[in-house]
Amino acid sequence: MTSSPLSPKGPWYIAFHRLSRNVSAMLSLCILVLITIACLLAPFYAHTIAHTDPFTSNVAGTLILNGKKMDIMQPNDNPLHLGLSPIGPTWHSTYFLGADSQGRDVAARLLYGGRNSLLISSCAALLCLILATFIGVTAGFSTKIVDTFLSRFMDIMWAIPVYLLAISLSVVTVNSGLRIGPFVIESNNLLIPIMIIALVYVPYASRPIRGRVITLRQAEFVTAAHCLGIPRWRIIVQDILPNITITLVVLGPLIMAMSLLAESALSFLSIGVQAPAASWGTIIQDGEGLIYTRPMVAIAPGLAIVIVVLALNTLGDALRDALDIRETNHTETP
Amino acid sequence: MPRFFLFRFSLPIIFILFGEGLPFPRLIYAQTFHSTAKKTLPNSHFGGTLKVVIGSSTGTLDPQIAYTALIKTIETPVYDTLLTYPKLSGPNAHPVIADLAEAVPVPEDHGLTYRLTLRKNIRFSNGQPVTVADVAASFRRIFMVGSPTAGPYYSHIRGAQACLKDPAHCTLDKGIETNPVTRQITFHLTSPDPEFPDRLAWRHAAILPQNTPTHDMGNTPIPGTGPYLITDYNPTTHMRLERNPYFHEWSRNAQPAAYPDHVFITFGLDKEDEVSAVENGQADWMYDNVPLDRLGEVGSRYTKQVHIYRLLMYSYAMLNVHEPPFNNLAVRQALNYAVNRHAMVIYSGGAAIATPQCQLLPEGIPGYEPFCDYTLGASPEHPARTWQAPDMKRARELVRASGTEGEKVTIVAPAEGRTSNTAEEIRDTLEALGYKASVHNISPAIQFTFVQNTNNHVQISLGGWTADYPSASTFLMTLFSCESFRPHSDNSPNMSGFCSPTIDRMMNNALSQTLNNRAESNRLWAKVDRALMQQAPAVPLVQTRNVILLSKRVHNVIITLNDELLFSQLQIQ
Numbered sequence: 001m002t003s004s005p006l007s008p009k010g011p012w013y014i015a016f017h018r019l020s021r022n023v024s025a026m027l028s029l030c031i032l033v034l035i036t037i038a039c040l041l042a043p044f045y046a047h048t049i050a051h052t053d054p055f056t057s058n059v060a061g062t063l064i065l066n067g068k069k070m071d072i073m074q075p076n077d078n079p080l081h082l083g084l085s086p087i088g089p090t091w092h093s094t095y096f097l098g099a100d101s102q103g104r105d106v107a108a109r110l111l112y113g114g115r116n117s118l119l120i121s122s123c124a125a126l127l128c129l130i131l132a133t134f135i136g137v138t139a140g141f142s143t144k145i146v147d148t149f150l151s152r153f154m155d156i157m158w159a160i161p162v163y164l165l166a167i168s169l170s171v172v173t174v175n176s177g178l179r180i181g182p183f184v185i186e187s188n189n190l191l192i193p194i195m196i197i198a199l200v201y202v203p204y205a206s207r208p209i210r211g212r213v214i215t216l217r218q219a220e221f222v223t224a225a226h227c228l229g230i231p232r233w234r235i236i237v238q239d240i241l242p243n244i245t246i247t248l249v250v251l252g253p254l255i256m257a258m259s260l261l262a263e264s265a266l267s268f269l270s271i272g273v274q275a276p277a278a279s280w281g282t283i284i285q286d287g288e289g290l291i292y293t294r295p296m297v298a299i300a301p302g303l304a305i306v307i308v309v310l311a312l313n314t315l316g317d318a319l320r321d322a323l324d325i326r327e328t329n330h331t332e333t334p
Numbered sequence: 335m336p337r338f339f340l341f342r343f344s345l346p347i348i349f350i351l352f353g354e355g356l357p358f359p360r361l362i363y364a365q366t367f368h369s370t371a372k373k374t375l376p377n378s379h380f381g382g383t384l385k386v387v388i389g390s391s392t393g394t395l396d397p398q399i400a401y402t403a404l405i406k407t408i409e410t411p412v413y414d415t416l417l418t419y420p421k422l423s424g425p426n427a428h429p430v431i432a433d434l435a436e437a438v439p440v441p442e443d444h445g446l447t448y449r450l451t452l453r454k455n456i457r458f459s460n461g462q463p464v465t466v467a468d469v470a471a472s473f474r475r476i477f478m479v480g481s482p483t484a485g486p487y488y489s490h491i492r493g494a495q496a497c498l499k500d501p502a503h504c505t506l507d508k509g510i511e512t513n514p515v516t517r518q519i520t521f522h523l524t525s526p527d528p529e530f531p532d533r534l535a536w537r538h539a540a541i542l543p544q545n546t547p548t549h550d551m552g553n554t555p556i557p558g559t560g561p562y563l564i565t566d567y568n569p570t571t572h573m574r575l576e577r578n579p580y581f582h583e584w585s586r587n588a589q590p591a592a593y594p595d596h597v598f599i600t601f602g603l604d605k606e607d608e609v610s611a612v613e614n615g616q617a618d619w620m621y622d623n624v625p626l627d628r629l630g631e632v633g634s635r636y637t638k639q640v641h642i643y644r645l646l647m648y649s650y651a652m653l654n655v656h657e658p659p660f661n662n663l664a665v666r667q668a669l670n671y672a673v674n675r676h677a678m679v680i681y682s683g684g685a686a687i688a689t690p691q692c693q694l695l696p697e698g699i700p701g702y703e704p705f706c707d708y709t710l711g712a713s714p715e716h717p718a719r720t721w722q723a724p725d726m727k728r729a730r731e732l733v734r735a736s737g738t739e740g741e742k743v744t745i746v747a748p749a750e751g752r753t754s755n756t757a758e759e760i761r762d763t764l765e766a767l768g769y770k771a772s773v774h775n776i777s778p779a780i781q782f783t784f785v786q787n788t789n790n791h792v793q794i795s796l797g798g799w800t801a802d803y804p805s806a807s808t809f810l811m812t813l814f815s816c817e818s819f820r821p822h823s824d825n826s827p828n829m830s831g832f833c834s835p836t837i838d839r840m841m842n843n844a845l846s847q848t849l850n851n852r853a854e855s856n857r858l859w860a861k862v863d864r865a866l867m868q869q870a871p872a873v874p875l876v877q878t879r880n881v882i883l884l885s886k887r888v889h890n891v892i893i894t895l896n897d898e899l900l901f902s903q904l905q906i907q
Contacts, residue, residue, distance in 0.1 A: 056762050057677065057755075057758055057759045057762050059677045059680040059681065059759070060674055060676045060677045060680065073680045075684060076629060076630030076633060076634070076684075077630070077634065078629075078630055078633030078634035078637070079633065079634070079637055080633040080637060080640060080642070080686060081633070081684065081685065081686040082624075082629040082630065082632065082633030082640070082642075082683065082684065082686050082687065082881065083626055083627075083628075083629025083630045083633065083683050083684055083686075083687075084680055084683070084684045085627075085630060101626075101681075101755055102755055102758055102759070175774065175776070188772065270749060270775060275754075275758060275773060276758060276761070276762075289625065289626060289627050290627055291627065292606075292627045292628060292631065293627050293630060
């Protein structure tokens with residue numbers, strides 16, 4: 001059965017239509033999809049194309065390039081024979097972007113690192129939004145005392161610089177992991193950076209959600225639901241949550257971008273993803289000591305971070321523009 | 335600084351009125367010295383300010399407490415000991431020679447008595463003459479301030495045990511006799527210590543004024559007898575050394591006169607910035623090693639300004655013989671077979687800077703005889719001369735025989751670039767041997783004490799050991815004797831917890847021969863080295879060399895085995 005041509009188009013359809021006409025948004029989406037696919041194919045690239053193990057040191061190893069055997073760590077050309085440098089970009093299937101200070105394939109690590117960075121940032125954003133929604137809805141839809149308590153608590157958290165808080169929490173957990181009752185999370189488990197990053201960004205997301213819930217609480221359809229004696233939990237589930245979805249959708253990419261930056265910073269400081277696992281932050285740290293001789297080791301993950309963050313921010317802005325129709329027309333879903 | 339200039343030019347007379355409390359007019363004396371010294375060494379270039387850059391300071395200046403290479407280097411031309419190592423390059427840098435004493439003592443009474451005579455006419459930088467009372471007070475102070483080597487190095491002095499138990503009431507009255515008239519100092523020992531002359535040359539035995547407070551002086555410099563005195567020190571920013579106005583050269587080999595008038599040390603620079611500062615002529619000497627990524631650059635463009643010298647040090651992975659799986663000899667031997675020392679050399683900067691280390695004595699130490707038990711084609715019964723390649727097959731066999739495959743192993747390493755790479759390499763090796771290995775990087779500031787304490791149950795730790803003085807005992811006895819293993823203590827340098835009464839006897843035997851038959855002593859130390867490696871309480875990794883960079887205007891570089899670079903001998907042109 002086909003829909004009638006005269007039937008009104010839904011707000012989501014309009015938003016999607018607007019979004020699809022936004023060239024920069026579509027470009028950003030394509031870039032994100034491509035990067036995600038490339039990162040998901042990391043094991044295939046490492047084992048089938050590059051024939052390398054990106055997690056094992058290989059400083060004493062060799063590679064065949066154009067039929068010629070070469071050391072991965074190459075002696076510097078100087079009369080004193082001082083120092084060795086990892087091989088630079090070969091632009092071939094193996095060691096495409098060169099090697100790091102432990103003789104590992106930077107391109108393969110970049111893809112594996114991307115998996116971790118994207119996984120942590122997306123999961124952290126999701127967890128952050130879930131927590132922020134819970135707090136925002138509870139604060140916005142509860143009594144004044146609860147609202148005041150939660151809001152002031154969020155204000156206190158907001159007052160602490162995000163990175164300072166994240167570093168403090170990471171330093172505590174990086175050595176001995178996290179123990180929650182009977183559950184122990186090892187220090188090298190990705191859940192730790194996910195939880196820490198999600199936690200530090202909760203105040204940033206909960207405040208706009210709370211504001212939106214307070215607005216919705218005063219809306220006529222909510223008042224009507226109250227008058228009809230509908231339980232509060234049902235009002236929240238059926239009336240409030242669907243109407244804050246727009247806020248969450250707009251916040252999602254932005255929080256993910258911030259989470260990616262936070263994850264990279266923590267990993268750069270050795271308190272995020274733990275070796276030998278990689279993330280873009282840890283690869284930049286690996287490249288720090290090679291910045292004069294093999295800058296590609298630091299530049300490649302840095303560039304990846306810039307591109308993904310830029311794409312996420314562009315997409316977030318485009319989503320906000322596309323979904324503005326629901327805000328301006330006040331067509332809340334009753 | 336402004337106050338310094340104000341007084342320097344306007345109020346020299348205040349110095350006469352208030353004495354040594356004011357550091358500024360010392361420059362006047364420096365000028366006097368300058369002209370005197372020129373007469374003694376006509377072909378040399380005196381004067382100028384030596385500008386040094388260092389990553390960070392390392393705490394207290396107190397010469398009887400500080401136990402870091404940096405402070406040792408800085409204070410070599412500031413303080414003197416009764417004996418010292420010759421300030422000469424090459425093999426002539428040991429054994430000890432007389433410094434503040436007139437001659438090296440001959441042991442008497444079967445090694446229980448040492449008599450020395452203090453030189454005449456030596457003054458501290460505050461003008462106070464050096465007396466035998468200062469010498470006795472300095473040795474008492476070693477115990478009263480809790481010097482880290484009070485127990486290990488000076489416990490043979492009669493009365494030292496009481497001083498160790500009750501430092502506040504330390505007298506050493508039976509251990510040190512002094513005669514102000516003859517300037518004679520007599521040390522009485524409870525048992526022979528063949529290395530006692532070396533202990534007298536060790537920097538914690540620096541001679542200080544007898545009225546020096548008996549607590550850690552921290553950032554306050556104590557007057558010394560060397561050619562420099564520290565006039566200004568802020569551990570976060572800088573240090574300034576100027577000429578000691580009362581110094582005169584009594585022995586060129588023991589404490590030579592300094593060339594630069596002033597030395598200004600800047601702290602807090604990143605190593606990369608230190609290299610750039612020297613390259614650009616903004617500094618004359620970077621104390622720290624040239625970072626790995628700049629080695630190629632300095633090796634090609636600043637060849638004449640680079641100096642490479644061997645250190646009496648090597649890096650190792652210490653295996654705790656009380657913690658599984660390393661409580662099993664086969665596992666310890668397996669790891670020694672499996673470690674790729676070629677990779678370790680690469681991590682250290684290549685063959686020009688590092689050599690594979692197979693044994694527990696480094697090259698350059700008396701008693702060093704090269705051998706390698708754990709390499710491809712060798713065994714403890716049939717050692718090779720040098721390391722060839724890892725023997726993974728043999729290593730896996732040993733691990734299989736031990737039945738420890740699959741056990742968890744945590745490597746504790748200082749969170750520092752090169753060592754972190756080494757730790758990752760060893761982690762990979764352990765994984766390849768079938769263990770579940772992980773690396774625990776902790777702050778270098780606490781790593782050393784952390785790994786010493788048995789309460790922390792460290793299985794394997796990474797580190798490096800430098801000789802206090804050129805002697806096999808500073809490696810083998812300090813790191814592997816039963817005496818240096820102190821359970822539940824942060825001060826237990828025997829980090830592997832290895833204790834073998836048989837090997838201890840061999841060590842004592844080697845030590846006892848030091849004074850009478852040095853060749854025999856060296857032969858016995860080499861035997862101890864081999865016996866220890868058969869038990870594999872550690873995995874020696876590499877012996878490294880230091881790479882330092884000096885500016886174009888610096889000449890007369892003298893590097894000794896014990897004191898490294900003698901910056902007082904650098905001439906600035």
